[in-house]
Amino acid sequence: MTGSFFFDWATLAVSLVNVILQFWLGVTVLLNAERRTWGVWLTGGGTLLGATFFVIHSAILGYGLSVFSSTLNFWWRIGWIPVIALPFVWYVIMLWYTGYWDDRTARWPRQQRGWLALAFGGLVGLIGWLVFASPLPPFAEVVMFHFAAAAQVNGLSLFLVSYPLYIILCLGLALRALRHPLASERLMGDEGRRRARPWLVATTIVMLLVSLLVASVIGWVLVNVTHGSLIRDLPTMGVIIAGFDVVISTLIALAIILLGQAVVSYEIFTGKTLPRGEFQRQWFNAIVLAVGYGAVVSWSLTLQMRAIYTLLLTTLLMTLFFALLNWRSYTWRDRYIRRLRPFVTSQRLYEHLLAPSTAPPDEVDSTTPFKALCEDILGVQKAMLTPFGSLAPLVQPLAYPAIQPLPALPPEMMSNLQPETMCLRLDPNQNNGLLWAIPLWSERGLIGIFWLGPKGDDGLYTQEEIEIARAGGERLIDTQASAEIARRLMSLQRQRLAESQILDRRTRRVLHDDILPQLHTALLSLSAMPGVNGANAEAIDTLTQAHHQISDLLREMPKSPAPTLDRLGFVTALHRVVADEFPNAFDAVTWQIEPTAEAHLRSLSTLTSEVLFYAARESIRNAARHARDPTSTAPLTLEVSVAIQDMLLICIKDNGRGIQSPKPAGTGQGLALHSTMLAIIGGELNVESVADQFTKVRISLPPSPKSYT
Missing domain, CATH: 1.20.1070 (Rhopdopsin 7-helix transmembrane proteins)
Known part of the structure; x- marks a missing residue:
C-alpha cells in the first residue's frame, strides 16, 4: 500500500x-x-x-x-x-x-x-x-x-x-x-x-x-x-x-x-x-x-494482523451485529404492540350486553380503537371509515379527527372494484383532502371503504400500513355490525319479555277479578232457581257479559300469524295481508310483479322468505298507519313492486305525507328489527322519504345470499 x-x-x-x-x-x-x-x-x-x-x-x-x-x-x-x-x-x-x-x-x-x-x-x-x-x-x-x-x-x-x-x-x-x-x-x-x-x-x-x-x-x-x-x-x-x-x-x-x-x-x-x-x-x-x-x-x-486475529475479529463483529439486530427487532415489536393495544383490546361486549339494566344496551365504542389506528399506527392527518352494502344500516361512519362530509367514489370506480384491489388514488380537491380509498371486503362482498388523507410527515404509505388499515377497517365494521345486531336483538328480547309478562299478568287479573266472579254469580243465580223458567234470563245475561269480556281480551291479544307462505306464496300472502288487515287504509293499491321475481321468491328458503315477507308487511303497516294526512283530501295510493335488477328488489311506495321528523312516533323497533334480520340473510332495507310527497321502502337481496334453513 x-x-x-x-x-x-x-x-x-x-x-x-x-x-x-x-x-x-x-x-x-x-x-x-x-x-x-x-x-x-x-x-x-x-x-x-x-x-x-x-x-x-x-x-x-x-x-x-x-x-x-x-x-x-x-x-x-x-x-x-x-x-x-x-x-x-x-x-x-x-x-x-x-x-x-x-x-x-x-x-x-x-x-x-x-x-x-x-x-x-x-x-x-x-x-x-x-x-x-x-x-x-x-x-x-x-x-x-x-x-x-x-x-x-x-x-x-x-x-x-x-x-x-x-x-x-x-x-x-x-x-x-x-x-x-x-x-x-x-x-x-x-x-x-x-x-x-x-x-x-x-x-x-x-x-x-x-x-x-x-x-x-x-x-x-x-x-x-x-x-x-x-x-x-x-x-x-x-x-x-x-x-x-x-x-x-x-x-x-x-x-x-x-x-x-x-x-x-x-x-x-x-x-x-x-x-x-x-x-x-x-x-x-x-x-x-x-x-x-x-x-x-x-x-x-x-x-x-495475523489471519486468525482478523477471523476472530470478524466473527465477534458479526455476532455483535446479529445481537443488535435481534434487539432492534424486539424493540420494534414492543412498539407495535403498544400502538395496537387500544385497537385490539377487549371491548367487553358480552358483559355490556348482559348488564342488568332495563334500558336498551348502549352502542359499542368504536371511536377509541379507530382513533388509535389512525393516530398511533398509520399517523394520518385525516381518515374516514364508511360502511357499504348490507351492513350499512348497522354501522355508523367513523371520522378522524372530526366529523367530515361523507366522500363518494365515482360510479366507474365502484363498478370496477375487486377484492384484489389494494387501494385507489383519489383527487384530494374533490374528496375533502382525502388521497386514498381502501376497499374492505367480506364473504358477502364490499362492506366498506377506508378513506385516508395525507400522512403526518407527508410521506407515502407503506404496504404494511395499507394492509393494517384494511384489516383494521374490516374488523371495526364486523365488530360494530355484530355488536349492533346483538344490541338490537337483546333490546327486542327485553321488550318482548316485558310485553309477555304484562300480558300474562293482565290475563290473570281479568280472569281472576272479573270473569271468574261473574261466572260464579251466574252459577249461584242458576242454583237458586227452583226450576228452569223465565228467571234464567238474568243468569244467561250474566254469562253473555262474561263471553263478551273474554272475546274483547282475545281481540286485544296479538293477531295470529300471517297466511302460510309455503301454501300461498310470497305475492299471494302479501295480497291477503293488504285485503284482510288493511281493507280501508288505501284508496288504491297497484301491484307490479315480474314473473321471474315471483318464481325466484318461491325458490328461497323458508326463513329467507319469512324475513322478506315480514319486512314487507311491516312497511305496508307503517304506510297504513302513518301515511294518510288528516288535513288532505288527496287519495292515498300504495304501489308494491317485485323485480329482479342484478338482485331481488321489493319496493313499497305510498304518496302520503312522508316522514315529518327524524324520530317518528312509535317504538322505532319495527323497521330496525327487520333491517337487522335482513342483514343476517345478506339483504338490505333502505327508506327514502320526502315530506308531503312520498315514502319509499326498498328491500333488496343479492343473487346468492347466505342460505338459512
Whole structure:
C-alpha cells in the first residue's frame, strides 16, 4: 500500500463498504421484485457488476502498489470491464425506469434512439478496443507512470481520454431521461417516480462528479508525464493517488446510498405497489453493517494482523451485529404492540350486553380503537371509515379527527372494484383532502371503504400500513355490525319479555277479578232457581257479559300469524295481508310483479322468505298507519313492486305525507328489527322519504345470499 496508515485504512474501508452495499442492493432487488423482467435483471446485475469492480479494487489495494505480479495485472485489466459497462447500464436503467421501453412510439422515445445508439457504440468501441487492441499498459507501467506502449495522440493516451467523455455522455443522457418520464402503468407508479426522482437525479449528479474527477486526475497525470514534471517519488505519488481514491470512492458510496434510499423508500425497481417499512429498516441495518465491517476489517488488514486475529475479529463483529439486530427487532415489536393495544383490546361486549339494566344496551365504542389506528399506527392527518352494502344500516361512519362530509367514489370506480384491489388514488380537491380509498371486503362482498388523507410527515404509505388499515377497517365494521345486531336483538328480547309478562299478568287479573266472579254469580243465580223458567234470563245475561269480556281480551291479544307462505306464496300472502288487515287504509293499491321475481321468491328458503315477507308487511303497516294526512283530501295510493335488477328488489311506495321528523312516533323497533334480520340473510332495507310527497321502502337481496334453513 502507500505506507500511510490513514490513507491505506480509508481507501480499503470505503472500498469494502461499496462492495457490501452494492451486493446487498443487487441481491435485494432481484429477490424482492414482483416480476423479474429484463429491466429488473439489468438493475440487479448492474449493482452486482459495481460490487464486482470494488471487489477487484479491494484486491488491488490488498496487494499494494509496490507489488507487481501477473495476478495483479489480471485484476487490473478485468476491472476495466465493469468500469466501462456501468455508465451505459445506468443510462439504460434510467430509460427503462422512465418508461422508454413501454411506449417507444411517443415523441420523446423517438428522440432518444440516436443518443442510445451513440452511447451503445461507445460501449462496444471501448470494450472492443480494450479486448483486441490492449491499449492499457501493464499495471507495473501504470504505477511507474510510463505510457510509452499505449496509443497516444499528442502525447496523451487516446483511450484514457475517450473514457471520461463516454461517461459524461451516458450520465448526461440519464439526467435527460429523468427530466422527461412517461406515464407509469402500475398503481402509484407516477407518484413513486415523482418522489424518487430527486434521489435518482442526485445519484446521477454524484456519478457525474465522479467521472469529472476521474477525468481530471487522468488528465493531470498524463499532462505531467508528458512534460516530465511529475513527481517520481513513488511513495509520495501513492499518497496523492490514494487521496484521490478516497474522495472518488466516498462519492461513489454516497451515490450508492442515494440509490438505495430511492429503492427502499419507493420500491422503484422492485415493481411493488407500495414501499415497505421493513425494507427501509433492513437498508439501514445494511448501511450499519457495511460501515462497521469495512472499518474494522480494513483496520486489521492495514495493521497486517495475523489471519486468525482478523477471523476472530470478524466473527465477534458479526455476532455483535446479529445481537443488535435481534434487539432492534424486539424493540420494534414492543412498539407495535403498544400502538395496537387500544385497537385490539377487549371491548367487553358480552358483559355490556348482559348488564342488568332495563334500558336498551348502549352502542359499542368504536371511536377509541379507530382513533388509535389512525393516530398511533398509520399517523394520518385525516381518515374516514364508511360502511357499504348490507351492513350499512348497522354501522355508523367513523371520522378522524372530526366529523367530515361523507366522500363518494365515482360510479366507474365502484363498478370496477375487486377484492384484489389494494387501494385507489383519489383527487384530494374533490374528496375533502382525502388521497386514498381502501376497499374492505367480506364473504358477502364490499362492506366498506377506508378513506385516508395525507400522512403526518407527508410521506407515502407503506404496504404494511395499507394492509393494517384494511384489516383494521374490516374488523371495526364486523365488530360494530355484530355488536349492533346483538344490541338490537337483546333490546327486542327485553321488550318482548316485558310485553309477555304484562300480558300474562293482565290475563290473570281479568280472569281472576272479573270473569271468574261473574261466572260464579251466574252459577249461584242458576242454583237458586227452583226450576228452569223465565228467571234464567238474568243468569244467561250474566254469562253473555262474561263471553263478551273474554272475546274483547282475545281481540286485544296479538293477531295470529300471517297466511302460510309455503301454501300461498310470497305475492299471494302479501295480497291477503293488504285485503284482510288493511281493507280501508288505501284508496288504491297497484301491484307490479315480474314473473321471474315471483318464481325466484318461491325458490328461497323458508326463513329467507319469512324475513322478506315480514319486512314487507311491516312497511305496508307503517304506510297504513302513518301515511294518510288528516288535513288532505288527496287519495292515498300504495304501489308494491317485485323485480329482479342484478338482485331481488321489493319496493313499497305510498304518496302520503312522508316522514315529518327524524324520530317518528312509535317504538322505532319495527323497521330496525327487520333491517337487522335482513342483514343476517345478506339483504338490505333502505327508506327514502320526502315530506308531503312520498315514502319509499326498498328491500333488496343479492343473487346468492347466505342460505338459512
